[in-house]
Structure formats: structure tokens, C-alpha cells
Amino acid sequence: MSVGGARRFARLRQSLLGRRYWQRYRFASGNDVKLLRSGDEFFAALIERIDAAQSDVVLETYIFCNDSAGQAVSAALLRAVSRGVKVRVITDGIGTERLEMFNEWTLAGIEHRIYNPHLFGRFGFSRTHRKIAVVDDQFGYCGGINIVDDYENNGEKLPFRRWDFAVELHGPVVADIRQAFDVQWRRIRLGHRPLESLQPDLAPTTMASLGTLRRRRRNRNETLWAGGQPCVAFVARDNLINRRAIEKAYLTAIGQARSEVLLANPYFMPGRKLRRALMFAAERGVEVKLIIGRKEFRALDYAVPFLYRALLKAGVQIAEYEKTMLHGKVAVVDSNWGTVGSSNLDALSLMLNNEANVVLVNDPSIGALREAILAAFKDSRRIDEARYEARPAGERLLNWLAYTAYRAAMKLLTVGGYD
Known part of the structure; x- marks a missing residue:
């Protein structure tokens, strides 16, 4: 995006934020949640x-x-369309190859659209990294699991199935997942978010009433945390309105943590705000455990350890998972807040890609997710602060160079937004 384009985008975003569309996600009760632990x-x-x-x-x-x-x-999609079910599929232009089966879909009546077919396309460098599905507006799915064999990775056989999660949802929150898909479907055809998708939320409001609404939402979220009924929120990020929705969900949860933060993510390169939130939590006595995936992108394997020093000194417990591919993007806070989704904690997911997470509050499935994260932490290689500080000078230099190169590249791609 050019500098002029970035400024026009900022003005458009600011004008919309002055209206009711500021609300980035909502909690809904009365949902059934089923945690799915593998592909x-x-x-x-x-x-x-x-x-x-x-x-x-x-x-x-x-x-x-x-x-x-x-x-x-x-095959299931083809069976559905053959009996008169309307089937629509979105795949990413870089993440998914042009498969022969897509021709079969078209002939059978499956509607298929590709998001941003080229590396730098009409939507810039962004990808749709979301993994969502809705069936009959009754059952919704969200998580980190792609449509790929659990034991395959780039033509190589994994020793164990991927460590990954999704959730099946039944209830009011499914409507939010469906709306996100429909907006994306129209956006691919028309360009940036079509105007009609914003119309229900364009009623003007005063800044005073906007502040009141924000306070009410904040108070309501705090009440939900206090031990109320189970509820679920679907949190999607895009590059127009909801640019930091997922990051803010993490920041809110970590900022309110009282006893425990458990976080697992394959690509851990967040900006300063999220890193500081984790450090502040550890410094105030919260037990913070961080599991990081390795051995998929060699550059990140060298860059991520540069961040360990400050985290370790603050008291964050770090472990690297090497049993198999860690692909899950999950977290649990205080056993009453959890998230499952597609968003990595890096610049691409937090600032460029279309992502989707589900936030769970006081839901029974959080306990199972917590146990899975703790089990993975035990299976991981713990980073010892003394041994980390004793790394050879060449390794420390390599970590710094890799991190500096990554940060420079991400600041360029995000037009200076990545910090």
C-alpha cells in the first residue's frame, strides 16, 4: 500500500470508528461448545x-x-451439492494450490472463490488465514486446523499428528461466523468491504454516548469474567475496521489475569504491547507459561529466541515444543478465559492477514484446553535462563540479526505499524 493509500485508509477507518461500528465483537450465551483436538x-x-x-x-x-x-x-461437499445443498468455499491464493478438484467442484455446482490469488494482489500482501465453516446456520467451526492430513507437512511425514485445535459451535454465535464469511465472499468479488455490509452499523452517535457504550461493554466483560454464565465471542480481524481485535482480546485477558496465563503459539513474534503484557503479568505474581513451536520456518527459529531474555527475566516460563509440529494457536487465562483460532502471534497474523478466533468465557471446554496446554508444556524443552545467557557470542549475534531483519521486513509490510 502506498503512503497516500495508507493515509486515505486511516481517514476512512477513523470516520467509521466514530460510528457504531466500533464494536469489534460481542459475547453470546446459550452456545454448545465442543473442543476438537486434532484434524x-x-x-x-x-x-x-x-x-x-x-x-x-x-x-x-x-x-x-x-x-x-x-x-x-x-467428497462430502460434492455429496451435499448433489442433493441440492448450496455450497460455497473460499481458499487462499497462496496457501492453496490450483487443484484439479476445483474443476470438479465447478462442474458439480460448488461455488468457489480465491482470496488474493497473487502474492501482491488487490488486497496487498494479506492472506485469508481463517479456518471457519458453517452448516445450515446451525453449526459453526473455528480454529487453527487447515484441510490437510494430520501427519503430512510439505511432503514429509510427521512423527505424531499436528498439535492443533478447533471448536464446533451450536448456538447464537454461529450467526457471527456466517456473517464474517458472507462479508468475505462479497469482498472478494467487489474489492474492499462492500458498503452494504456496513449499513446496519452506520447510525451516527455522539462521542459521549460512544464512551458510555464502551464503558458498558468493558463492565459487562468484567462481569462475565467474575464467574457468570458460559458465553462465547467470535473475533475476526480484517484490514479495515477490526485491525487489532484479536490482539486486544489477548491484551484484555492477560491484563486481567490473577493467577495463570497459558499460551501456545507456533510463531511467537508479537509487538511490544503483548510482550509487555506477559512480562507485567509475571512480575505481579501471575504464573505465565509460554509454549513456542519450532522447526517449520528456520528464520523464526533464529529470531524468536532474541525475545527470551526480557521474558525470562520477568519470570515468564518458556518451553519449545519439538515432539511434532505445534500448529495450535490457543491460550487459557485463570481457567475461565480461553481462545482457539487461526491467529499466530506475529506481525502477519496480528496486522495483515484475515484471521478468526473464538473467545470462551466460563465455558466447560476451557478445562480440557488447559489440560492439553499443560501436557504440551511438560512434553516441551524448557528454556533455562542461565543456559540461555551462556549462549556462544555467535549464536547471540545470529539471534539479533534474524530478529532485526524480521522486524525491518514486517515494518515495511505493515507500513510502519509493527512495533
Whole structure:
């Protein structure tokens, strides 16, 4: 995006933020949540719902592979469309190859659109990294699991299935997932977010009333944390209005933590705000455990350790997971707040890509997610502060160079937004 384009974008965003569209997500009670702990569980649940679909199926994913998992999901979609179900699929232009099965979809009647077909396309460098689906407006899915075999990674066999999660949702929150898909579907055809998708939220409001609404939302969220009924929020980020929605959800949860923060993420390169939030939590006595994935992108394997020093000194416990590919983007705070989604904690996910997370508050499934994170922490290699500080000078220099190069590249791609 050019400097002039960035300024016009900022003015448009500011004008919209002065209206009711400022609210980035809402909590809804009365939802059934099922935690899915692997691709095998996710695909089985999704295919079962697709095979029972009567009217409508929508699916958006970053990766759709022509492997055993992809072929099984594709077959279910074809069965659905053959009995009159409307089926729409969005895949990413870089994450997913141009597969032969897409021609079969078109001939069968499946509608398929590709988000940003080129590396630098009409939506800049951004990708749709979301993994969402809705069946008959009754069942929704959100998580980090692509349509790819659990044991395959770039043609290599993994020793164990990916460590990854999704959730199946049934209840009011499904409407928010469906709306996000519909907006993306129209956006691919028309360009940036179509005006009609904003119309319901364009009623003017005064700054005083806006402040009151924000205070009410903040107080309501704090009440939910205090031990109220289970509720769920679907949190999507885009590059127009909800640019920092997922990051702010993390910051709010970590900032309110009283006893424990558990966080697992494959690409841990957040900006200063999120790193400071974790350090401040540890310094005030909160037990902070961070699990980081490795051995997928060599550059990050060298860059991420540069961040360890400040985190370790603040009391954050860090472990690197090498048992298999850690792909889950999950967190639990104080056993009553949890998130499952597609957003990595790096510049691309937090500031460029279209992402989607589900935030759970006081939901029974949080306990199972917490146990899974703690088990993974035990299976990981703990970073010892003394041994970390004793690294050879060459390794320390390599970490600094890799981090500096990454930071410079991300500041360029985000037009200076990454800090």
C-alpha cells in the first residue's frame, strides 16, 4: 500500500470508528461448545454435519490439500451439492494450490472463490488465514486446523499428528461466523468491504454516548469474567475496521489475569504491547507459561529466541515444543478465559492477514484446553535462563540479526505499524 493509500485508509477507518461500528465483537450465551483436538476429530465432525446438511454449507480455509483429508472433505461437499445443498468455499491464493478438484467442484455446482490469488494482489500482501465453516446456520467451526492430513507437512511425514485445535459451535454465535464469511465472499468479488455490509452499523452517535457504550461493554466483560454464565465471542480481524481485535482480546485477558496465563503459539513474534503484557503479568505474581513451536520456518527459529531474555527475566516460563509440529494457536487465562483460532502471534497474523478466533468465557471446554496446554508444556524443552545467557557470542549475534531483519521486513509490510 502506498503512503497516500495508507493515509486515505486511516481517514476512512477513523470516520467509521466514530460510528457504531466500533464494536469489534460481542459475547453470546446459550452456545454448545465442543473442543476438537486434532484434524482427525475436526474432519470427522465437519463431514458428519455436511452429510446431514439440508440447505447451506460455507467453508473458508487457508490451505486445502489434495490429500486424504482434502479428498474426504471434498467428497462430502460434492455429496451435499448433489442433493441440492448450496455450497460455497473460499481458499487462499497462496496457501492453496490450483487443484484439479476445483474443476470438479465447478462442474458439480460448488461455488468457489480465491482470496488474493497473487502474492501482491488487490488486497496487498494479506492472506485469508481463517479456518471457519458453517452448516445450515446451525453449526459453526473455528480454529487453527487447515484441510490437510494430520501427519503430512510439505511432503514429509510427521512423527505424531499436528498439535492443533478447533471448536464446533451450536448456538447464537454461529450467526457471527456466517456473517464474517458472507462479508468475505462479497469482498472478494467487489474489492474492499462492500458498503452494504456496513449499513446496519452506520447510525451516527455522539462521542459521549460512544464512551458510555464502551464503558458498558468493558463492565459487562468484567462481569462475565467474575464467574457468570458460559458465553462465547467470535473475533475476526480484517484490514479495515477490526485491525487489532484479536490482539486486544489477548491484551484484555492477560491484563486481567490473577493467577495463570497459558499460551501456545507456533510463531511467537508479537509487538511490544503483548510482550509487555506477559512480562507485567509475571512480575505481579501471575504464573505465565509460554509454549513456542519450532522447526517449520528456520528464520523464526533464529529470531524468536532474541525475545527470551526480557521474558525470562520477568519470570515468564518458556518451553519449545519439538515432539511434532505445534500448529495450535490457543491460550487459557485463570481457567475461565480461553481462545482457539487461526491467529499466530506475529506481525502477519496480528496486522495483515484475515484471521478468526473464538473467545470462551466460563465455558466447560476451557478445562480440557488447559489440560492439553499443560501436557504440551511438560512434553516441551524448557528454556533455562542461565543456559540461555551462556549462549556462544555467535549464536547471540545470529539471534539479533534474524530478529532485526524480521522486524525491518514486517515494518515495511505493515507500513510502519509493527512495533
